[in-house]
Amino acid sequence: MTESAVVSRSGVPNVDIDVFGDAFLADPYARHKELREAGPVFYLSSYGIYGMARHAEVSETLRDWQTFISSRGVGLTDFGKEEPWRPPSLLLEADPPLHQRTRGIMNEVVNLSSLRALRPVWQEHANELVEHAVARGTIDGVDDIAQAFPLRIFPATIGLPAGGEDHLLRYASVAFNAFGPRNHIFENTANAAGPAAEWVAMACERANLNSSGWGAGVYAAADEGRCTESEAGRLVRSLLTAGLDTTINGIGNMLYAFSQNPGQWDKLREEPRLLKRVFDESLRWDSTAQTFFRTASRDVRVAGVDIPEGSKVLLFLGAANRDPRKWSDAETFDITRSASGHVGFGFGIHQCLGQMMARQEAEMVLNALLPRVRRIEPAGDPGRVLNNTLHALGSLPITFVPD
Numbered sequence: 118m119t120e121s122a123v124v125s126r127s128g129v130p131n132v133d134i135d136v137f138g139d140a141f142l143a144d145p146y147a148r149h150k151e152l153r154e155a156g157p158v159f160y161l162s163s164y165g166i167y168g169m170a171r172h173a174e175v176s177e178t179l180r181d182w183q184t185f186i187s188s189r190g191v192g193l194t195d196f197g198k199e200e201p202w203r204p205p206s207l208l209l210e211a212d213p214p215l216h217q218r219t220r221g222i223m224n225e226v227v228n229l230s231s232l233r234a235l236r237p238v239w240q241e242h243a244n245e246l247v248e249h250a251v252a253r254g255t256i257d258g259v260d261d262i263a264q265a266f267p268l269r270i271f272p273a274t275i276g277l278p279a280g281g282e283d284h285l286l287r288y289a290s291v292a293f294n295a296f297g298p299r300n301h302i303f304e305n306t307a308n309a310a311g312p313a314a315e316w317v318a319m320a321c322e323r324a325n326l327n328s329s330g331w332g333a334g335v336y337a338a339a340d341e342g343r344c345t346e347s348e349a350g351r352l353v354r355s356l357l358t359a360g361l362d363t364t365i366n367g368i369g370n371m372l373y374a375f376s377q378n379p380g381q382w383d384k385l386r387e388e389p390r391l392l393k394r395v396f397d398e399s400l401r402w403d404s405t406a407q408t409f410f411r412t413a414s415r416d417v418r419v420a421g422v423d424i425p426e427g428s429k430v431l432l433f434l435g436a437a438n439r440d441p442r443k444w445s446d447a448e449t450f451d452i453t454r455s456a457s458g459h460v461g462f463g464f465g466i467h468q469c470l471g472q473m474m475a476r477q478e479a480e481m482v483l484n485a486l487l488p489r490v491r492r493i494e495p496a497g498d499p500g501r502v503l504n505n506t507l508h509a510l511g512s513l514p515i516t517f518v519p520d
Contacts, residue, residue, distance in 0.1 A: 128421070128422065129156070129158060129159060129160045129167070129422045129423075130155045130156045130159040130160065131159070131160045131161075131162050132151070132152065132155050132159045132160065132161055132168065133162070133163070134148055134151065134152070134161070135163060136148075136161060136164075136168075136408075136431070136433075137164070137297050137298050137300055137302075137505055139302075139503060142302070142503045142504065142505070143501055143503060145407055145433075145435055145436070145508065146435070146439070149170060149433065149435065149436035149439060152168065152170035152433055152436050153170045153171050153436055153440060155170075156420070156422075157169065157171050157173070157174045157419070157420035157421075157422075158174065158419050158420050158421075158422040158424070161431065164193065164298065164429075164431075165429075166193070166410075166428070166429040166430065166431050167422075167424055167428055167429070167430045167431070168430070168431045168432075168433065169419075169430065169431075169432055169433065169437075170433040170436035170437060170440075171436075171437060171440050171442060172437040172438070172440040172442060172443040172458075172460070173440075173442065173443070174419060174420060175432045175433065175434065175436075175437035175460055175464075176437065176458070176460055176464050178411060178419075178430065178432060179411075179432065179460065179463060179464035179465045179467070180464060180465040181465075182212060182213070182465060182466050182467070183414065184413065184414055184415060184417050185411035185412065185413060185414070185430060186212050186411065186412050186413075186414045187209065187210055187211065187212055187216075187411060187412075187467055188205070188210060188211055188212040188215075189412035190205070190210060190410065190412065191209055191210055191296060191409045191410050191411065191467075192295060192296030192297065192409075192410055192506075193296065193297055193298055193410060193429060193431075194295075195412060195427070195429065196210070197412070197427070202295055203314065204351055206351070206354075206355045206358070207219040207348060207351050207352055207355060208220060208223065208352070208355045208359070208467075208470060209355065209358075209359075209467065213466070216466065216467075217466075218343070218344070219344065219348070219352060220466070220470075222335065222338045222343055222344060222352065223335070223352060223355070223356075223470055225334075225338075226331050226334040226335055226338075227331060227356075227470060227471070227473065227474065229473065231331070232473055232474065232477050235270070235274065235477075236477065236481070238270070239270050239477065239478065239481045240481050240484060240485070242266065242269045242270055242481075243266055243478075243481040243482050243484065243485040244484075244485045246261070246262060246265055246266055246269070246485070247262070247482070247485035247486055247489055247490075247517075248485075248489065249261075250262060250517055251489050251490060251517045251519050254516055254517065255496045255514065255515070255516045256514075256515060256516075256517065257512050257513060257514060257515075258369060258372040258373070258376075258510075258513035258514075258515045259365075259369045259510050259511065259512055259513045260512070262368065262369075262372065262482060263365050263366070263368040263369035263372060263510070263513070264286075264365050264369075266368065266478060266481070266482060267360075267361055267364050267365050267368075267478060268282050268285075268361075270478070271285075271360060271361055271364075272285070273327075273330070274330060274331060274474075275326070275330050275331050275332045275353065275356055275357070275360075276326040276327030276328070276329060276330020276331065276332040276333055277320045277325075277326065277327075277330070277332070278319075278320050278325050278326075281316050281317075281320055283313075284312065284313040284316035284317060284320075285313075285317070285357060285361055286361075286362070287306070287309050287310065287312075287313035288310065288313040288314060288316075288317045288357065288358075289357065289358055289361055289362035290306045290362065290502075290504065291303070291306040291307055291309075291310040291313070291314075292358050292362075293358075293362065293406075293504055293505065293506040293507050294306045294307070294504055294505045294506065295307075295505075296408075296409065296410065296505055296506045297408075297505025297506060298505070300505070302503050302504065302505055303505060317354060317357060318350075318354075321350045321351075321353040321354045321357075322350060323336045323346070323349070323350075326353070331353075331356065332353045332356070335349045335352050335353050335356075336349045336353075355470065356470070356471070359469055359470040359471035360470070360471035360474050360475070361471075362507065362509075363405045363406060363469065363471065363475065363507070364471065364474065364475040364478055364479075366405040366507055366508070366509045366510060367396065367399070367400055367405045367461075367475055367479065368478065368479055368482055369509075369510040369513055370399055370400075370402075370403040370405060370508070370510065371395065371396060371399040371479060371482075372493065372513060372515060373403070373499060373510060373513055374399045374402055374403060374450045375493045376493045376494060376495045376513075376515050377450070377495070378450045379492055379493070379494070381450060381451070381452050382492065382493055384452060384453070385452055385483075385487070386487060386491075389487060391452050391453060392480065392483050392484075392487075393480070394452055394453070394454070394455065394456065395452050395479070395483060396475070396476050396479035396480070396483075397456040397457075397459060397461070397476075398450065398451065398452050398454055398456045399450065399479075400438070400456070400459060400461030400462070401438045401439075401444075401454075401456040401459040401461060402438070402439070402449075402450040403435075403450075403508060404434050404435040404438050404459075404460075404461045404508060405461065405507055405508060405509075406434055406461065406463075406469075406506060406507060407433065407434055407435040407506060407507065407508050408431055408432060408433055408434060408435070408506055409431075409432055409434065409463070409506070410429050410430065410431055410432070411429075411430050411432065412427065412428070412429055412430070413425065413426050413427060413428045413430060414426065432460075434460045434461060434463075435508060437460050438459050438460060438461060443458065444456075462475075486517075488520065489517070489519060489520055490517045490518065490519065490520060491518045491519060491520045492516075492517075492518040493515055493516075493517060493518075494515065494516045494518060495514065495515060495516075496514040496515050496516045497514030498514070499511075499512060499513045499514070500512035500513075
């Protein structure tokens with residue numbers, strides 16, 4: 118047991134770490150070992166919640182949707198007691214049978230066939246961005262690649278109106294901040310959320326969507342009577358949080374990983390067949406989504422700890438992904454590793470809707486980089502943007518050394 122953990126009267130370790138404080142959010146990995154070593158289940162008394170940080174308990178809790186439900190919110194706010202800041206997501210914040218119906222619709226819209234059809238256009242955009250970046254040499258890996266690429270292809274793929282890129286970024290930021298407490302980090306983004314939320318609501322209406330995008334496909338399900346017009350709009354909105362901010366940060370973290378581990382870039386160039394493993398290993402090593410909540414639907418005992426019905430349980434995805442009980446040498450970024458089972462995209466029925474899109478985007482970036490870039494070198498200290506849920510890069514000074 119760590120110094121920050123003491124055993125409470127109920128037998129569950131009480132951990133005295135502010136997991137939504139600035140210091141923790143800036144570098145969560147510095148304290149993850151303490152959380153894992155505190156026990157399979159612990160209590161965060163400052164927030165009145167339970168926590169899990171080991172891979173076995175985190176993955177099993179995500180799998181057990183009947184006991185640990187999402188419909189009462191996947192953030193700190195309990196939708197059974199408080200009103201959410203916007204209508205709940207029909208995917209992320211829903212349980213079966215509703216979730217089964219809505220996820221079925223979205224799985225038909227965002228499918229492997231539709232993604233394959235987009236590959237040539239996406240690759241062309243990735244090649245163009247990387248060529249410009251290599252010509253410049255030193256760039257901001259976030260602004261010039263990780264953010265620029267998804268913003269080029271994502272709005273058109275959904276069929277959104279042009280000119281809303283800033284609104285999309287602000288909306289995603291506040292959406293993920295809202296899963297935490299109403300701290301200064303949330304308030305800073307919430308102040309700018311009004312116009313962004315209004316634009317998103319407008320953009321997700323049928324009349325404002327391109328007829329050939331994925332958004333129109335969602336509304337086609339409404340025409341077939343599989344969802345209501347209002348539900349279709351909320352499902353299109355869910356695409357915006359599933360497919361943009363997490364992908365931006367995932368690609369940024371991947372570039373950061375290679376800049377810090379040049380031997381791994383050499384290995385990828387020597388063995389391009391490893392490309393399919395890269396993004397999952399980078400998500401395991403530095404999880405974009407660090408945490409999500411569940412709510413206990415009944416009194417339940419986990420690893421000898423009694424968790425009462427209605428308790429919020431905070432799952433530390435980033436800590437679980439570096440659990441040495443699951444992976445050897447877990448702190449090391451190693452593209453030869455099979456990262457299968459990582460929880461960077463969640464786990465179980467609520468696995469991220471946008472994961473296929475994110476993997477394909479990362480693959481397009483790597484395809485563009487491999488023949489053009491010999492080394493990815495750090496060109497300064499990266500800047501972090503504090504977020505209650507995401508481990509997000511605000512800037513990433515890097516140099517692409519051409520081949």
